[in-house]
Amino acid sequence: MRDIDNTVLSSRVRLARNVAGLPFPHKLESEAAFGFMKKVSDLLKNTDRFSLYLMSRLDDLRKKALVERHLISPDLTKNSRCGAVMINADESVAVMLNEEDHIREQSIVKGFDISGAYERVRRVDDRIISGVSLAYDDALGFLTSCPTNVGTGMRASVMMFLPALTRSGKMPSLVKALTAKKMTVRGIYGEGSENSGYLYQISNKISLGYGEEEILRSVNTAAVRLCEFEAEERQALYQGNKIALTDRIMRAKGILQNAYVLPLGEFFERFADVKTGVALGLIKCRDVGRLNSFLTDVLPANLTLKRGAAMTETEREIFRAEYTAKNLAEILN
Amino acid sequence: MRDIDNTVLSSRVRLARNVAGLPFPHKLESEAAFGFMKKVSDLLKNTDRFSLYLMSRLDDLRKKALVERHLISPDLTKNSRCGAVMINADESVAVMLNEEDHIREQSIVKGFDISGAYERVRRVDDRIISGVSLAYDDALGFLTSCPTNVGTGMRASVMMFLPALTRSGKMPSLVKALTAKKMTVRGIYGEGSENSGYLYQISNKISLGYGEEEILRSVNTAAVRLCEFEAEERQALYQGNKIALTDRIMRAKGILQNAYVLPLGEFFERFADVKTGVALGLIKCRDVGRLNSFLTDVLPANLTLKRGAAMTETEREIFRAEYTAKNLAEILN
Numbered sequence A, B: 001m002r003d004i005d006n007t008v009l010s011s012r013v014r015l016a017r018n019v020a021g022l023p024f025p026h027k028l029e030s031e032a033a034f035g036f037m038k039k040v041s042d043l044l045k046n047t048d049r050f051s052l053y054l055m056s057r058l059d060d061l062r063k064k065a066l067v068e069r070h071l072i073s074p075d076l077t078k079n080s081r082c083g084a085v086m087i088n089a090d091e092s093v094a095v096m097l098n099e100e101d102h103i104r105e106q107s108i109v110k111g112f113d114i115s116g117a118y119e120r121v122r123r124v125d126d127r128i129i130s131g132v133s134l135a136y137d138d139a140l141g142f143l144t145s146c147p148t149n150v151g152t153g154m155r156a157s158v159m160m161f162l163p164a165l166t167r168s169g170k171m172p173s174l175v176k177a178l179t180a181k182k183m184t185v186r187g188i189y190g191e192g193s194e195n196s197g198y199l200y201q202i203s204n205k206i207s208l209g210y211g212e213e214e215i216l217r218s219v220n221t222a223a224v225r226l227c228e229f230e231a232e233e234r235q236a237l238y239q240g241n242k243i244a245l246t247d248r249i250m251r252a253k254g255i256l257q258n259a260y261v262l263p264l265g266e267f268f269e270r271f272a273d274v275k276t277g278v279a280l281g282l283i284k285c286r287d288v289g290r291l292n293s294f295l296t297d298v299l300p301a302n303l304t305l306k307r308g309a310a311m312t313e314t315e316r317e318i319f320r321a322e323y324t325a326k327n328l329a330e331i332l333n
Helices: A003-007 A030-044 A060-068 A074-080 A115-130 A164-165 A171-180 A212-240 A242-258 A264-280 A289-295 A300-307 A313-333 B003-007 B030-044 B060-068 B074-078 B114-129 B162-168 B171-180 B212-240 B243-258 B264-279 B288-297 B300-307 B313-331
Strands: A008-017 A049-053 A084-087 A091-098 A105-109 A154-163 A182-189 A198-206 B008-017 B050-052 B084-087 B093-097 B103-110 B153-159 B183-187 B201-206
Touching: A003 A008, A003 A154, A003 A212, A003 A264, A003 B084, A008 A115, A008 A212, A008 A289, A008 B003, A030 A084, A030 A115, A049 B030, A049 B264, A060 A300, A074 A198, A091 A115, A115 A154, A115 A212, A154 A212, A164 A171, A164 A264, A171 A182, A171 B003, A171 B050, A182 A212, A182 B153, A182 B264, A198 A212, A198 B183, A212 A242, A212 A264, A242 A313, A242 B243, A242 B313, A264 A289, A289 A300, A289 A313, A300 A313, A300 B003, A313 B093, B003 B153, B003 B212, B003 B264, B008 B114, B008 B212, B008 B288, B030 B093, B030 B114, B030 B153, B060 B074, B060 B300, B093 B114, B103 B114, B114 B153, B114 B212, B153 B212, B162 B171, B162 B212, B162 B264, B171 B183, B171 B212, B183 B212, B201 B212, B212 B243, B212 B264, B243 B264, B243 B313, B264 B288, B288 B300
Parallel strands: none
Antiparallel strands: A008 A105, A008 A154, A049 A084, A084 A091, A091 A105, A154 A198, A182 A198, B008 B103, B008 B153, B050 B084, B084 B093, B093 B103, B153 B201, B183 B201
């Protein structure tokens, strides 16, 4: 396993598109909104088994679960008038309709594969361009609701898990350095007050004045560098206190596999230790992709959907413990 | 599994005997001491594969290991002039020579089986009586160095593991009640400052004026009652907080099976939780006898002998963790 596949959880490319001649979504009449929605739906529905979900028809739990899986934005859920999303069968592509822009095409793939994500979203983009007249200016490029997205309309990002840099307190200075290089680093927090604390989304800040390849390359470079820093920091922490760190890692594994009650906040802490153990080779993991998917699977809404029934907070913590123990046992030795 | 087999770790019967016409060991000439020692040795050596160990020939580590296994007393180790012990092959019988009395015959068997221990020690006693003239008074019975042992010379005891009664703070009043019934309750501590805190030896206080059967019965009754109290207290603790106790128990199991460093004090705490889990049926254990043997196996000297090499404190804590994880995995599901 490459270290970067352990550190980069997922790679994402998003393209912002708008329909020519229509007001932006927040000022759009429902009729017009549903008009282009039908067009996009017709273009995609027979490819890659896309399904259409209208925000007006989804209950809160399912909306929250899609947000937890990063398939839709919290903002989209607020547009219950004409907000919608099309998602393909393996959930690697999601096309939000009537979010900030008319169309937001995005592909998320597991692990470190920004160009793979770009290839996927480009195929969807080509298909949409083939049937929808998009707002495009020869000088500026694609026109978008927010000026920062004008141009390529592209945002490429990686989701990184950085416990060593976070714990050693080095993230703030790295965020500053990356910001100076026109990158945006955003700490990703779970729903509610709990947060993982170790998750960061690194993306390009501006999409105007740079070509697609340039953007992909810049995010790629930033991810590789951050991964190297994380590996150095992890080794430094380990070499500085091998016994205590090994003990903490192995206990974290034991607790995740045996606890009867598992609050989300504690889950993140133990999980960070287990991930560190995998990165250091102290724990063998047969499927890092599946390991990473815990970070979504154990969140409240997704856990509730897996259970198939509403739960009290305590019941959820018990189910989280059960789910974690069972599924970890299948991928850790 | 009977609950009492989980609570009573071992049963022991000891008979104090002295050779007629000889001063007690602390005033005994070496020549005389070795004289009766040879006699006893000759009587036992061809039965049950007894081996003779002279304190003068054992190194400190091996002496300490025998003390940890309750096969000899700390006092015996101090008599490096003519102190000795004969131990049979399965270590269920140990005959100390020149401890406080000339001969201290004892049998320790696993679990709750006081009469089984008595049967074993009686066979050894018969054999010794057949060849050694013992100090015996028709009115008083067997004569011993300490007056409390005069009479039957017998002390019957059980080693009990009582985490619920200890944690709920009920032991002091129970000890008082048992003391009033002429029983002795002694908290058993490990070597050094660490202690299990949950181990108690319950025995008869006086051996004069009571018949053997009466003593066995009284210890038996005390053990059964204490076991019932422990079970009631355990259930009360469990019913009062099922979720939190289950969580603590399962985490303790996970930590004992995964920790990389395991200090003795922590071992005892986690072990008490695991034992409680077994008693409550939350953890399945295929071999309670082997589970109980951890309480001896992980002590410093025995652990060092198992490793076969001297260790620093940290190395020992690492080896204890390794030993515990490996052996627990074989008996817990």
